[in-house]
Amino acid sequence: MPRGECVHSHDAPTPAKDSALHGSSDPWRLVYSRRPTENDRATLESLFALANGVLGVRGGLEEGGSRTQGTFLTGVWERTPIEYHERFPGFARSTDTRLPVADGTRIGLRLGETLVDLDEGEWLAFEQALDLRNGYLQRTLHWRSPTGVTLQIDAERIVPLHTPNLVCIRFRVTSIDYSGPITLESALVANATAAEQGDDPRIGARVAGGLSITASDSDQVLATICQRTQHSHIRLASGQRHHLPQPGLTFARAIIEDGQGVQQHYAGALRPGQSVALEKYVAYAWSMPEGGDAEAALLNTVATSLEDALNHRFDAHRAQQASACASFWREADLAIDGDPSVEQALRFNLFHLLQSTSRDGSGSAAAKGLTGEGYEGHYFWDAEAFILPVLALASPQQAHGMLQYRVRTLDRARAHAREMNHPVGALYAWRTISGDECSAYFPSGSAQYHINAAIAFAIRLYVDATGDTDFLVHGGAEVLFETARLWHHVGFFNPRRNHAFCICQVTGPDEYTALVDNNYYTNHMAQQHLRYAAAVAAQLADERPQDYARIAEAIGLTEKEISAWLAAADAMYLPVDPELGIFPQDDDFLDKPRLPVAHSGEHGHRPLLLKMHPLTIYRHQVCKQADVLQAFVLAGNAIDKDSKRRNFDYYEGVTVHDSTLSASTFSIVASEVGYADKAYGYFRDTLRVDLDNLHGNTSHGVHMAAMAGSWLALMWGFGGMRPMNERPGFAPALPGAWKSYRFGLRWRHAHIRVSVDAAGVEYTLTDGAQTEILHHGQPVLLRNGQSVKLPLQAHASGPLSLKGVIFDLDGVIADTAVVHHAAWKKLASEIGIPFDDTVGERLKGVDRRASLDILLEQSPRAFTEPEKEALATRKNDYYRQQIERFGPQNLLPGAKSAIESVRRAGLKTALASASRNAPLLLEKLGIADLFDYVVDANHISRAKPDPEIFLAAARGLGLAPGECLGVEDAAAGIASIHSAGMTAVGIGQHQALAEADLLLPNVAAFDISLFTGQSG
Template sequence: MDHRETAQVLSPSGRACRDPWVVASHHADPACFAQDESLFALSNGALGVRGGLEEDNSPSQGCFLAGAWERTPIEYHERFPGFAAHTDTRIPVADGTRIHLRLGDTPVRLGEGEWLQFERALDLRSGCYRRQLRWRSPEGPTLLIDAERIVSLDRPALLAIRYRVQSVDYTGPVTLESSISTARNATEQGDDPRIGTRVDGGLATIDAAADETFAHVLQRTAHSDIRVACMQQHAIIDDSLRFRLANLAPHGVMQVFEGELSPGQSVTLEKYVAYTWTPPGGSDTDAELLSAATGELAGAHALGHGELLARQSSMLAQLWHNADLAIDGDDATEQALRFNLFHVFQSSSRDGLGSTAAKGLTGEGYEGHYFWDAEVFMLPAMVAVAPHVARSMLMYRHGTLERARAHARELNHARGALYAWRTISGDECSAYFPSGSAQYHINAAVAWAIRHYVDGTGDEAFLRDAGAEMLFETARVWLDIGHFNPRRGGAFCIHDVTGPDEYTALVDNNHYTNRMAQRHLRDAATVAQWLQATAPEAYAELARRIGLESFEIMQWQRAAELMYLAEDERLGVFPQDDTFLDKPRMPARNGGEGKRPLLLELHPLTIYRHQVCKQADTLLSLMLAGDDVSLAAKRRNFDYYEGVTVHDSTLSASTFGVLAAEVGAHDKAWAYFQDTLRVDLDDLHGNAAHGLHMAAMAGSWLSLAWGYGGMRVIDGELHLRPQLPHAWRSYRFGISWRGAHLRVDVDAHNVRYTLTRGDDIAFHHAGKLTHLRGGEPVSMPQRQLAPTLPLQAVIFDLDGVIADTAVVHRAAWEQLAAEIDAPFDEGIAARMKGVDRRGSLEILLERAPRSFLEHEKRALEERKNAYYVERIGQFGPEQLLPGAREAVEAVRRAGLRVGLASASRNAPLLLERMGIAPLFDVIVDAARIARSKPDPEIFLAAAAALGVPPEACLGVEDAAAGISSIHAAGMVAIGIGQREDLGEADIVLPGLIAFRMADYVDNKNGATATIAEATNINA
């Protein structure tokens, strides 16, 4: 098989793509087919069809129905009360895409010929998948095969294909065998539990028939008692074909058409496939299922392929109007954002009977289950661009509320409801409860989504008729799993739960769970009061039906007010749980090919004993419910948890990206944005072949709108604080908000807001309330990236900033290295930069010829220090770096406090030798701290000793570790050196000789600038 492969048009971000509205691939290598089948899958929320080739028998091609799943018992060697009893698995249904070819009597087998030209393309404007193959047979004749396919967004479950075969140089008969295939079974589970399953039962064919007009198969599941009908009908274009026969096939049914080809001539067949199905145990007869399918096909046949395609484009036009995406200077990112949003939109249910599965309807990954990421990641994107889809997702949760009540009883809760961690029917499908059922935060995710949807749409009818009941029933469970703890001053503590980080299970006071529960309880109490005031009869009826008492509402309020949300005084971060910070960090993994998560390498207990996060946990709570947390605290938490998170989940990157943009870590924000943007396009986790990652795809929109756009909903009001990534000249996105539509245009200087639908809208720009009316666009300055506290102090590093002691340190370490026969080179010297004495010694000893005991290490430290002290004994004012004295004196003249934060224990001696010790109010060296840079402790200690909030300080450093330390402390960082070495610094200067206090002080009256203003100097 000769595959002449050209490069994909799926360009890495920053490179031009052919058309930002069309995603295309030229991969002709069968090894890439499974991923491309996922990428080019089509869906309408009910039916999903992978993007395979009609005439190919790919083992990974498949069709799925949101309503077709099998129930399989879960077998335990040791079963205890409340364990999940069965799992639901979405399984492939009959495949209606197949059209096999014959030239004369010879079957066309694509793998045996030569692929001269090949392209798959997905047109995002029309939702149409097109592909073209120029193929030369082993016998010599060449064909051009064109096909286009849509899964109708306008009809319940309709697949339409237009299939054309053109002769380049072939003369003779051609046969098209159009079939419905039942050969595909569910993928069996291997070593990776995320892929495949062990299905007991599955779909069995109970009826099949074919004639000149229709062909159908009827299937039934063994245990869930779901019946599925698949029926096909055709239209022949320009009389190019004639019907030959209909027949039963070994796995399905077949209708055969034949024609004649000569060079330049073509034959065209339009194929329509309709699916109908029953709910589990549904009462519809087989005849009724087939009649409904016949009616669908009659309507499709009457409209024709062209009209169906036109209607598809019309329905998508509203999505693209609401999304309103454009990026000047980065077509590939614009394309990827549209591609991701398209897949989330088309994979989400519209009938209230389903939600959005982790892999949508693009593959079998995760058994087709719905998780909490549907509410936290997919739903907020849909609220902004397709609110009716978001409502449908919540109606699914309301429809499964009775199953959530049953699940709560399984876990011994006498009242209330607990939504399942992974499910289709509403029942819990996870056999491993520590990382499954223990994730009580799912209730909070559903509650958060209800509030977000109602805030964004104003749909109070939904809140009254469905949302309030869900909020009340799920809120009840928090009082069962938590209590007012007298050992913590009466704070409300929540016990033995698992947060989003599944690498830390069954803990007390998971910060994400507590913070989200607090939001949930407050919302439940507020909605109860609102419902009593606005619809007292509806409230009374609901309270009677679920037995709700006013005392419960008071308990919700009290629990929310007293929720335990700890903050570690030493680190200035929120502990992920009560014991997380006490554990050792997970040792670094050895490098290897591909990305294989820890859960596939280590026993869960090994993971649980370490300080390691699978994905964003505490940070996710700050993104969703961190309105009352300062920017400096968010920065400290971002820096800390970035160091312990392995991002084994594709959910993680978008959260880190949003927070990075918010706290001003611009390079990291861009890197995380690219990770979530291209997780499937570039197959970053190596499993896109099994379906696309819907939460990551939705996360790319969140990274744009919430990250760079600064979008939040606070107290029911829309807030925006846009900024421009360095890679773009400008960008635009849209937000659907309470029936109106707001366009947000961002360039290097301004943000332009335009109301494109509706009469008026109110929102906050950078904290300022703004009212906008149709036809009256308004421009605002772009966001400032730092807090607006007045500047009160400057904290300097010593080595490389005030004095050039690096050469002295290096000489002392080199002398010690020579004495113990340890190698010393430029790489070792660079790693020691900014690191304290013990840390530097450990670096030196990594390649020493023998190991050293603790008392020997202390002796080596003292020996090196003696060499260093001997050398600095000769220091004087002449060793000050240019501009150092002048910079420190300028800070003092401005009335600011001055601190020194140095890893050197000899800092006081050095300052004395150089004659500038009196200029410093506080000196903090390694002797006063437990952890070295990049830990923030030394800068936090300096700020505390100065009596100044960290947010009101500038830190000055010459090392990347020091810059990270300053940022982790919540301060603005001035880097001394080169931008390429200090990319995360807010301001970079070549040396203190370039430091001008006038940049940070109002020249007219001597007032200090705000930190925000300081950040924009020379940024």
């Protein structure tokens, strides 16, 4: 079933907006300070939820008895058959639903014979606070009963990060003016069931079976419950024990409630000024699905955990929790000067990310974490595309755990690929817990093959950030290879598109456009996936040959198959619309009419998918969320800024942001293309999705991907952070609303602090070995304990560490442009097409076939492919006839001296020419021996302004793009250089070269000392 949440939704209360939810004066505390309404309570339970990646507890009051209070375990879920009237092969057969387990937060309060009902009394003062610094929940309530007695109730709660199956509670009642008996009734409540699905498919489930109680026991020391699921065959044991930290209470009785749970009561007496207190510990143990763990073994685990918890006591657990949180906050290293509420919101979002992801590989990050029942506890692509990028740089152990989950479920992904008729490879389920596909609606479920590429992206980022090649040889490479090989069974080389590699009938991130051909995001990410898989295979074969041989033999991987991956990647179909200059989201997207409702606001508080039939949406040009722009964020280093800006402008106009995943992507791209106000606006949208309940459904759990998106919008957007060639690159900007900001990240074994203010950016290596970073593509070496201060904008004077220069040929070294011009003009005359200087200028820097397409734009008739090939060959014959007469005399003045000066400076040289005749020309000109590497049109599949030719030249020189300078005379070439992450020198006087970092009138004015600081 599809995912979608409407940014315009306000059908639930928004406590943050009326100042009851606050904390801007202290960015480390989130505070709610009034009596919550019935509707507020469920939202607050999500916001104040505590978790440790395995166990999650919503933030309801101990004595409250809320219907929506719940406790969840990643490992406890039920499997329910999916019913279809028409089932076809490969349809998902069942769904997994995470179940609420026995909840141990309940502590009833009885005064004499009267059970306290907080709703019947007067709330004189109330404060519930989430301590983000130390990782615990606390609250205080001054309450007056209907009979007029007054109490103060204080509670603290911890779900320890260091103990995955434990909840710790300290509960204290103080009498203000009450005298009489008091009883604390501590309960383990086991009658909760999964929320039933209503009209909104995002919320609730239809569960067959569920948890049933198989045994329960309660005595003075220990109360326990054993449960079992009906279909997934998971066994669960839970138990509770107590410590009385002060006199005043004694054990009163134990109760077993048939089908409900167990209780232990503690009784005493109060007088004004006196208190009674109870420390409560709740532990859980569970089996694997279909597991054989007996109840006795699970109960023994529970008993052992509780004994250990009592030995440490509450203060020790709280101190250990504070220490674990402190380590995380040191890595995040966050500070915002200018808006404390922004810093608080960022800390709140990071805290939930810390809480909701396991470290042991038992699970991943669910869409709602462990804070509620939304999306049934399922894992989606959000985990790898949004959440893992944050944790890879802030808490690598958690990122490793998320990837280990994918390793552990690889066999299920293989099985799913077979269900989808793929004979080899692996396809990860779109939504899942167990690893099996749970989406009953395949157009926006199983069709989203791009989840494979998101997992590959996450593996690459994790390995780049940590250097953990052990992960690759112990499962990671196998996941990477098995998912990569699937693309060859989904896509094909299409003879109707000049044998480009096309991928048909898939759904990209935009679920409002389903089952399309050549979704740009999918194709782009598949290309990166294939290239990275091939690179990892080569790396392991070189560095760890025995491990690689073992992996390749196990899955039958051959060099021939790897070569096929690269061939598909090189031929990947990624067109540019010639009229709009944008990447079409898919083959048909731009041909559809726009959906009028997308701009009218008529869809109100509900997303389009809950108002319209899917086909109505699919027939229109409307985006649920970022799609093309998402590719820019995850794999857009090689795309030039102008292209990104054009695409941003276009797709902003057709995107309704019905998903909480959308705003952060728009913020990041807006930052990159220079739209500062829009970047900050979208950042605010993703920052406060839950604090302001912007989508009206925080009551069902917080939005983990949006929370992660706020951090990405800070680090990747405002900070400009991108992994580049195994180094972190930055291009910082300062939002106008702030005086400064700071964030940290872990890269390999070093911690880097990035501090930005109006004066510039300061990079500090706070610990670890010296590390190289990139600042606007230029290398900067950081040493331990030292800081480097740089201006926010890139230096126009070139790289900080220049190691190579890449020259264009035509118009830079030799004036072959006039020969090309004459050859094209002659061909145009012969076929009756007008040709002038405007057309000639457009052909500069463009390869032969692309130039022919430009020329034929003016043709009154269409040409067949064989006719086009013949025309291109005829033009080349005219050109070769002319250059056969070339010699050194045809070098442009100063060209040879410029190249020789580079070599004398100890730098490498390369040629990047769109001409297929470049090697011949160099020989004729007498300068072939001056170049260390030559790339011409025979070596590439995409013409300038694509960066491929300059990236290939840098690879040939063995250099990083940021270590290279490009020299060009055409606008397409300048764009190509910038897209490759290099500094661009323009040669000529053309207005089209205004984007060059340095513009020279001719090549004779080229002086290498401008870039090296020494004479050439």
